[in-house]
Amino acid sequence: MTLTAEEAARFAGLLEDNSDALVATWTERVAATLRGRLSHAELQRQHSELRKAFQQALSGGAQAIGDEPAAELRAQLSDLSASRARQGFSVTETAVSVFAFKAAVLTIVDQGGGSEAALRDYVALSAFVDEAALFTSDSYVRVREELIADQAEQLLELSTPVVKLWEGVVAVPLVGTLDSARAQVVMERLLQTLVDTGSPYAIIDITGVPAVDTQVAQHVLKTVVAARLMGADCIISGIRPQIAQTIVALGIEFGDIATKASLADALRYVLGKTGQAKRLGR
Template identity: 70%
Template sequence: MALNAESSGRLARLLNENADRLTERWTEIVAATLRGRLSQAELARQVREMHRTMIDALESGLTDLAGERGGELRAVLAELSRARAQQSFTATETAISVFALKDALLELMEETQDAQTLRDFLAFTSLLDQMGLFTFESYVRTRESLIADQAEQLLELSTPVVKLWEGVVAVPLVGTLDSARAQVVMERLLQSLVDTGSPYAIIDITGVPAVDTQVAQHILKTVVAARLMGADCIISGIRPQIAQTIVALGIEFGDIATKASLADALRHVLRLTGVETTSRRPRREA
């Protein structure tokens, strides 16, 4: 049973005439599902806003949430969904904030024997279902956006570029190097070379668990890009197991300098720049 203009008008009057009772009961039902995770004042404000917007939409002749007359109501529901997603509520808890109006209205309907009012209520439940599904979809979109933003932030944090010495920057890689992360590494390294004017860059793969052909290709592309910027790259962190894998796969690093550790790579660069390094021997006790 679908809403029509006449039933929308009758429902608007019903919601308006019983506003205090409905919003109070509506708030109680929703509060029970949220278990105190949202303040009573904030929840009551959200319920009153939905209630008022719903009345305005019904008075304008709303029959379908997707229609032009449902624009403001959709905006309110989308904002509710975004807020709940950011506050880490579940999609179900968010949708229940709409569906709870059914229970509040049903309690009111039980007091009347008016067949027309009951038919209007049945038609109205279809609209409430649309509203609940809309909040669910809006919630999911917001959560997906939040997760994507967090993943991007973690990706940036996992690929830091640090300045080790004047003219020397390093990229300590930890974990698997996939295409997306390799692109971030390249962009951050190249930007750091521009910002610092460094002629040398060290790519440390001590924290990379394994090097296969794909990982090697990512590293080589980064080295080539850095060279186009006028910087030489040194690869450090070549452990024995990784060295054996590289040889077995037939991967060629060409004339790219490789070192066993980050310290060795830094000493190598310092020698290239004319800085002499000496090892401090422990002082003997008299």
Template identity: 65%
Template sequence: MEAGIFTRIAQLCRAREERLSERWRALVSASLGGRVPETQVDKEQREILDVLLTALALGAGRDIEAEPYAELRALLMELSRSRAQQGFSPRETAISVFALKGAVLDVFDQDGDAEAFREFVAFSQLIDELALLTFETYARAREEVISSQAEQLLELATPVVKVWDGVLALPLVGTLGSARAQVVMEKLLQTLVDTGSEHAIIDITGVPAVDTQVAQHLLKTVMAARLMGAECIISGIRPQIAQTIVALGIEFGDIATKGTLADALVLAISRTGVSVGGDLTKRGR
């Protein structure tokens, strides 16, 4: 019974396909505010409409997971991912499907087809399912975009700089959470390997506070560097941070610490065997 209703809907839509496409395009283009060319919207929707009507004509029911809807699902998922990457909102993405109901209703209403109007209810529920698929795909794609951007920000916020032959500097700014600490460790170790450096300065001047967790992250990074044959110096130990470390009972053991990056740089360069007397800019030349 339901398959017959959808077959009839498909036939009616085919007979009015041009008007239906124009009305659907107008509704969607208005919702997108002109940010997608009408030619592109028209191409996307004509392809979706053709695949949808073909599936309905084949007797596909309301189950959008059914095989006849496979190509349609692929088209809608690709559209959703594209909209998410372009920065469109969930509403603007879902309206690309929801607006089809309004377009069909307008066309049927103009023709005064009472029977088709009654059958529209079943068709409307199918469109709702397709719109939900679009929304779910959009949400997943948006999460992937956000995750990728977060990883890129972590990379940008963790620069490893070669400041002298055999000496690297890693200036940290902001909170050092578990995820960022892992990126810090991986990037430092990789740069040690790439440059063949044996000394690294981890500067925490820009870290607002040092608690037990932050201290543990720093210690793990230093230990990992030692396993790679490199020694680390921690700089930026301000008076407040020093007091906090003592109050928490955190032990840095034999890890060298300095109050400023400049002091740490002098120590690191001296460890390379270069004499550090006089103007630092003239040393090692």
């Protein structure tokens, strides 16, 4: 049931002739759904622009939302979904603006007498509007995904300082839950710092990590092995009692990796080793 050129032209006329009444009914319905979270004036502005875009698309002969004359309409719908997504509206609350348009148009058609021909036209238009609503939902989802990706990236930037503790010793205090992406960032940053500072020792402090599962342990172990391949030694510190129990219960092998209860212990251990190394070198 696609829209024919004549039907589209008839609706373009209808939208033009009844513009004020249409926008009013439309805004009324949407405002009821959003319960005052967007001002009446704001909605009215959005809807009159959308109405104009619908009219433009239809008078240009658009039969589907992907058609060339509907380009402006698509742009408007994308803007609408982007702003609703950013303001934290749900996908329903976003699509309702488009669906309510149908209801508003039906009211106008009814007022015009509701002849059988007019209703048939309406069904054809309805398919077009449904497409527009689907398009809106799609762009809403896309914007939300972008938002989430951005936020995840910002979190990563925040969360992983690598600090120099002593000449030749760097430390990375891990805070919060380690997922695989974050663990990878930590790992890369730590190893790069070892190279940049020429530090043969790194202390990974996990005091701030609430829980250790096999995956987290795997990541820490891989970091230690990679550091060894590069010629640096890692010490793990800040293992709390319940984490020690989990590690043993999960059967995770720390092998010959040095583990210390506190950062201070770890530093003392490293300085002991470098002191010894230095004596041997003399």
